[in-house]
Amino acid sequence: MSMTLKALLKSPWVFHLSTGSCNNCDIETLDCLTPRFDIERFGMLLVGSIKHADVLLVTGSCNRMSVERLKRLYEQVPKPCLVVGIGTCTGSRGLFVDSYNCPVPLDRIIPVDVYIPGCPPKPEAIMAGVVKLIGKVGGGA
Amino acid sequence: MTGFFLLDLLLFGVVITAVAGMAASWVDRKVTARVQYRVGPPPLQPFTDIVKLMGKETLVPAGVSRAAFLSAPLLGFCAVAAVSTVLWVNQLSSGGFAGDWIVVLYLLTIPSMGIIMGGFASKNPYASLGSSREMKLVMAYELPFVLAILVPVIQSGFAMRLGDILADQAAYGAMASSLSGAIALAVAILCMQAKLALVPFDAPEAETELAGGVFIEYSGAPLAVFKLTKNMLLFVLPFFLSVMFLGGFRFDGIEILWTVLKFVGLVALVTVIRNTNPRVRIDQALRFFWGPVTIAAAAAVVLAFLGL
């Protein structure tokens, strides 16, 4: 594994994007930063600018308004980057599956590296998902 | 002679300063985490961050001046490396030159200039706002900082070399043990907080409202250089203060313990200040520095003249 990839997996900076979630997934994501879970142990930081990010955390059901922004943001992440879909909404549009406003799930818009199902997933599940992602990328390279 | 200077610059100015700066940054993050009842990052984290950023793609926003955008981080980096070299040369051999503390004062403003330049060059409203705040902050803290630095100079009989100030302290005890020295040290610590753009004076970066402010458009290697410069400043500024006020760093016998204690103490103090205060608005910061802080610094200068 190259040194930069190794470093990337040890310091994934996270940008959090909500594409029209019901807000529960966002709250659970922010829980990961609290003293109880403390993801800074693994070098993860929440960053405010997409240009600093290594991981794009997407929550919500990708409604028509936010799809444009989602694509634009994905283009702006400096590569290499990883995409994580949090919540059932990103995977299958969850309870918004019949909505006129949510035409396609996330992976029809941008490539997704890992899904973390749950409505909303627990912080433990989010961290387990990220650990699996790190294992997958680290083992596969 | 030039060969030796280059060696000093590379070894002490860049390598040792970068390593010490990353260690300081880790101390800062670890203490922050402990204050918040968290575990905090592993010791190599700042280094991992820099390596990672070096390997990322560098994005230059459309329509900006590439030269200004990409040279801004290097400007600050070179200045900090030069300051650190001057300090180390004075510390380890008496290789200073007349007026070197004035040069250090000048060079220490250059990282801020680099940040202002980079912010304005990135053509982003948040970055421009951050730059304009940084500019006001520089104007706010420079006056008390210079006044505070004058105190040890006056006390050591108008020494023009850092080496003479150190020798004076070796003979008569640290500057901070006198009344004027203690006031000046307190002022200088506040200015150091602002120079590092840490809470409560982090208005230029303001994660929550400006999303990183001046650094918003930076990615990859230029961002890594900015981060490294910040880390190095976190070493160089405490080093400078300890040379001016606390008798400098010494590496003989038991003194090593004192050296580490002085350095870690200053870094931990900065960290505790940043964790126990809310951010002040830029006008409040300006009023604070030009009001009470400048008055305290001026009082310290007067006291130093009176020999207290």
Ligand code: SF4
């Ligand atoms: S997955 Fe559930 S909790 Fe998460 S945004 Fe969708 S509806 Fe809300």
